[in-house]
Amino acid sequence: MSDLRPRGLPARLPVLWPAAMLLLFFVVPFGIMLAVSFSHQVEGGFYEPGFELANYARFLDPFFGRALLFSFWISVLAAAIVIAVAFPFTYCLTRLRRRAQVPFLVFVLAVLSLSEVIIGFAWSTLLSRTAGLSNLLVWIGLIPRAQAWTPSFGALLMGLCYLGFPYTVLILYPALSRLDPEIPEASRTLGASPLRTFFLVIVPVLRAPLLGALIMVFVFNLGAYLLPQVLGRPQHWTLSVHITDQAVFQSNLPFAAAMAIFLVLFSLAFIGLTMVLGGQREAAR
Amino acid sequence: MTRSLRNLFMGLVVLFMALPLVVVAGVSLNGGQQLLFPPRNPSLRWYAELFIAQDWLNALTNSLIIAISSAALALAIAFPLAWFVWRYRTGYGRLLYGLGIAPFTLPPVITALGFLVFWTAAGWHGSIVATIVSHAVFLVTLPLVTISLGLAAIDRQVIEAATTMGADEATVFRTVVLPLVRPYLISSYAFVFVLSLNEYIVAYMVAGFTVETLPIKIFNSLRYGYTPVMGVVAVVFVLLAALIFGLIARFGDLPKLLGAWSKE
Numbered sequence: 001m002s003d004l005r006p007r008g009l010p011a012r013l014p015v016l017w018p019a020a021m022l023l024l025f026f027v028v029p030f031g032i033m034l035a036v037s038f039s040h041q042v043e044g045g046f047y048e049p050g051f052e053l054a055n056y057a058r059f060l061d062p063f064f065g066r067a068l069l070f071s072f073w074i075s076v077l078a079a080a081i082v083i084a085v086a087f088p089f090t091y092c093l094t095r096l097r098r099r100a101q102v103p104f105l106v107f108v109l110a111v112l113s114l115s116e117v118i119i120g121f122a123w124s125t126l127l128s129r130t131a132g133l134s135n136l137l138v139w140i141g142l143i144p145r146a147q148a149w150t151p152s153f154g155a156l157l158m159g160l161c162y163l164g165f166p167y168t169v170l171i172l173y174p175a176l177s178r179l180d181p182e183i184p185e186a187s188r189t190l191g192a193s194p195l196r197t198f199f200l201v202i203v204p205v206l207r208a209p210l211l212g213a214l215i216m217v218f219v220f221n222l223g224a225y226l227l228p229q230v231l232g233r234p235q236h237w238t239l240s241v242h243i244t245d246q247a248v249f250q251s252n253l254p255f256a257a258a259m260a261i262f263l264v265l266f267s268l269a270f271i272g273l274t275m276v277l278g279g280q281r282e283a284a285r
Numbered sequence: 286m287t288r289s290l291r292n293l294f295m296g297l298v299v300l301f302m303a304l305p306l307v308v309v310a311g312v313s314l315n316g317g318q319q320l321l322f323p324p325r326n327p328s329l330r331w332y333a334e335l336f337i338a339q340d341w342l343n344a345l346t347n348s349l350i351i352a353i354s355s356a357a358l359a360l361a362i363a364f365p366l367a368w369f370v371w372r373y374r375t376g377y378g379r380l381l382y383g384l385g386i387a388p389f390t391l392p393p394v395i396t397a398l399g400f401l402v403f404w405t406a407a408g409w410h411g412s413i414v415a416t417i418v419s420h421a422v423f424l425v426t427l428p429l430v431t432i433s434l435g436l437a438a439i440d441r442q443v444i445e446a447a448t449t450m451g452a453d454e455a456t457v458f459r460t461v462v463l464p465l466v467r468p469y470l471i472s473s474y475a476f477v478f479v480l481s482l483n484e485y486i487v488a489y490m491v492a493g494f495t496v497e498t499l500p501i502k503i504f505n506s507l508r509y510g511y512t513p514v515m516g517v518v519a520v521v522f523v524l525l526a527a528l529i530f531g532l533i534a535r536f537g538d539l540p541k542l543l544g545a546w547s548k549e
Contacts, residue, residue, distance in 0.1 A: 004374045018366035022384045025422040029399035035403050089298050092291045103536045105543060110526040111302055115483035115500040117384055118519045121507065122305035125312055165302065174544030194287060214496060223392030225486050226504060240394040247398055260395045267391055
């Protein structure tokens, strides 16, 4: 290829259209949202332009603090559980022959694409009294009567793990499938058991992608919006639910926008952390 | 891990992933209104309901229109950008690429709220066009990443050979680049199509009260009680996704598409 820089307008034409679309429909909305977050809320669901920090001051409310803490806590917890299962799963998956991997990948992709609504519905059915797992326990004779296990914290946690699992597998897949097979082989030759190899060789070698995946799943979980409403009680509402609630039902757009901006900064801080970790890994090579 | 232990572990995980789907498929077969498992008086009447009942059919049509058009639009935005970033080394190209990745990395509620305020300001709030454009921009990350992967896999020497033989930019694009990235174009169209079909929060914030998509319809109905039709939608969506990804795997190299090395 001759030149690496575009010369003249015709060469730049292909990029103008995507640039316009992304600027108009992603950057501009973001800008408006930022402006709205500083606007003044008026009674009756309207707001007038202005510059005030009142919406941000509401972050000091115990209401907001509780929602934030809860979102943080359940997202971290679900991310940790998911990584603990998905990492060994993906490792086993990548050790299979390529053809054998395909059905698993198709299944994982199919579950990944499922709407949160459907996952919420599926889990609430699975944990319900009439069609749920508890009937199985009754049938075995473990409990006397079928019971509903949803809505509850456990149900929500389960749903979040289900939602995050396929996502995590796909994040970990590239790093794990590129792992040099000679590394575990060497460990085996030197006499380490498979489990020892996994924990003392594979995990340390891949700790950077592992940590990166943990943070990405955490941010992904923060975005869960429907599951807390379907599988949780009102005290289990996460920040995402509150943002929508304020925007759509309380008609308080400025406060919703302020919370969204906060969530952006919060997520960006964590994504930045992932990049720093990734950068260190590159540097270490 | 020894082979049997590994198989047991993988089997358990797959069972856990399949369990909700099995139960949902079961309740969708109920003859009555109730969601029972195992189903009572098994029948397929709720499958017919999805395609006959006006409100479900409406939601289905909306979802399909949005998914078909937003996937096309997302591709139309992503392809030129991916090509440009691959062809030239420019700062603004990379910046735009980063911008294209952003909607997918942030919690979706943020992008959704951005669209809400934007379309309200533009006066298009509640229109299906707004939903289509929003979905295309929201999901543009997928084709952008997938197509870039496909472009990166092209051997630069092939391009050089074509140029040396006297092909100009347009000819190289038409005869070399396009055929080589075609599988990636098709799979990214499928990715966006499936995800748009299942997307809730953006569609809801942009036009939730006027343009009811299937996920919105399900969530609205959840409040008034569960019906087996929801199970039907879940089953149809899972099968559709499995079919589409299965086809991609059949005609392409799925492991490579997802980031494994090209061949072992």
